[in-house]
Amino acid sequence: MHTRRDFIQKLTGSLIALQISPALVTAGCNNIIVPYDGPLLRVAIMGLGSYGTRVAEAMKDCKKAKLVGVISGTPSKIKDWQAKYNIPEKNCYNYENFDQLKNNPDIDVVYVITPNALHKDQVIRVAKAGKHVISEKPMSINAKDGQEMIDACKKAHVKLLVGYRMHFEPKTLEIIRMRKAGELGKVLFFQGLCGFTIGDPTQWRLNKQLSGGGSMMDIGIYAINGARYMIGEDPIWVTAQETKNNPEKFKEGVDETIQFQFGFPGGAVASCLSTYSMNNLDRFFLNGEKGYAELYPSTGYGPIQGRTSKGELTQPHVTHQTVQMDEMAGIILEGKQPVVPVDGEEALKDLKIIDAIYEAVKTGKKVDLKL
Template sequence: MPQKPDLPAPKPRSERVGFALVGLGKLTAEQLIPAVRTSQDAYVAALVSSEEDKGEEFARAFDLTEQDVYTYDTFEQLADRDDVQAVYIVLPNSKHLEFVRRAAQMGKHVLCEKPLSVNAGQARQIVDACREAGVLLMTAYRCQYTPEHWAAREAVQSGALGRVKLLDSIHAQVEDDPEAWRLKRALAGGGPLLDVGIYSLNTMQFVTGQEPEWVFAAQHQPAGDLRFREVEESVSAMLGFPGGVIANLQTSYGAYNTATLRVMGEDGSLLMDPAFPYGGLGLEITDQNGTRQPAFPEYNQFSLEFDHFAQCIQQGRAPWTPGEEGVQDHVIMDAIYESARTGQVVRLSPQTGTDLYRGTPPERPGQ
């Protein structure tokens, strides 16, 4: 379990936002619950699991009672819990729409794991459900809350690298278990692009503040490999951003663990290696002043994410990574799959401006 960062003591519970965690898998057990213990503005008030026994086991381990445990069938009973103001949906992608709708109908704000859904159409339904219910919706793009990623963004957008020309990002890992839900199209909606490649895509948009204008892609689904009967093994995509900026994205479930982001400008470059794990991020910036590796205060990525959404709920502000950004990423990923299928360039709707789908910037550690 991750070490607890040396952070100030959380606020009194009465001043924090209570969350129900929906889905008790590895991410919840190993990252989310420990992270909430370092959160300043959030706490876990309830757990929702497919198995009541599993939920009660989690409750005993994390200082909750059996009365704080709900199943998918009793989920609506959370409507009576005034101390549960928000839910965090941590379920397979295809289940997001159902549970976001159910949460929104109870008047609960929603933090939803990425990708927001399985395609742009269902993602739009998620946004509509929350808008109609008058609740906030945030897509859990944790990398947009780290100081390393913000330093990379500032290096790009300040002009320190000169005019940006090229971006390159690889996010790959080996998925060994043929029965993993991520390899089931009905649950995941696709392969590595929706799961890990989305970090490359979303971070390139984040550091530039812009959206791609076209995509051209290819994918590979090896014959005879039981893991890839339903989803692709690898995807490679070229994306064209405004001003002639070209980006390359590569993602795979069959290649050695790699998580990098490189940005190359006329006067400098930056490298994040690794760029996307839960901790230990690396950042090296080279510009006309030389090469440096910035240092940052200790933090927990998920705590920053919890805190931002809790603050948005308390202050009535739009989250930095709202549901609309999740929809836009699905629009781009749908286009990548279409290009891979047809072998043609797919053009996207023209976008004008920067950070078009983002809300209120988050507070940042050390500032």
């Protein structure tokens, strides 16, 4: 697959060969874009499963980020990825030897895309090797582990980012802009519905030792995080209720469905649902005194669909992971500040909320939050 960048570079090379100025062609064709010529973030992906593959495919179209390395416990996957993505042998590691990243100047950052419970140790090892880290969300399985990851990255003087792809999604950002500009008025209510009917009962997402929980640790975090960036505040209390209709599939400690409610300092409230037993959800709704905004679907791989009290949202769809990796390259290499943070501290807040949701389920009480 050739990217637009490849095309432009080949075209420019042809123009040089013909001694024709590229500027002359550009003047006659507004569609030709000057190739990116800034710093390039060199990425290794750890965990070559379905989502790792999705990120790798999306990165083919990145301007600022390039896939240059892999880390996997499966030798056959490494060989396949080497051939498919032209990855040199020296940039290939397994889970036992990836500490040797410290001796490889050709890798800048490792994107950890492994089961949740493995993130902490793997992120800390990458940090000790002197490399920046992107952890897939949730950053870890509880706030205690998340704090240890943040501390380790600070000690190693490397950046810790988390794969919050929706923080760069155009329709999402437009709603945030409208809310900040006061176009929706005082925010009153948010609803976040996140879930699907999960399949294979033997997969790691239904194994508490690997996932840290159930739907909340996978899909529910979208509603948690979405409530925060849509309302523009952090919640100050949470209540929650669990429903489990299939205890054979959803073992002890693996939640099937949780409803949870937030209160916010400005007076807004939120009502959210996380489930592994229902389809046709994936909906965000934000209501204010002057208007509303809705996304449906709200967090899937796209295209995201949305409308507000002012009409349909028409921002174009771009592959989320392509935008995410280019934006994260800007954060790591250029110090850019995203509209919504994607750092470890942002992720730690979500982990504290998840801890509190599980506590509220267990006790049946309202749990105060101090984020």
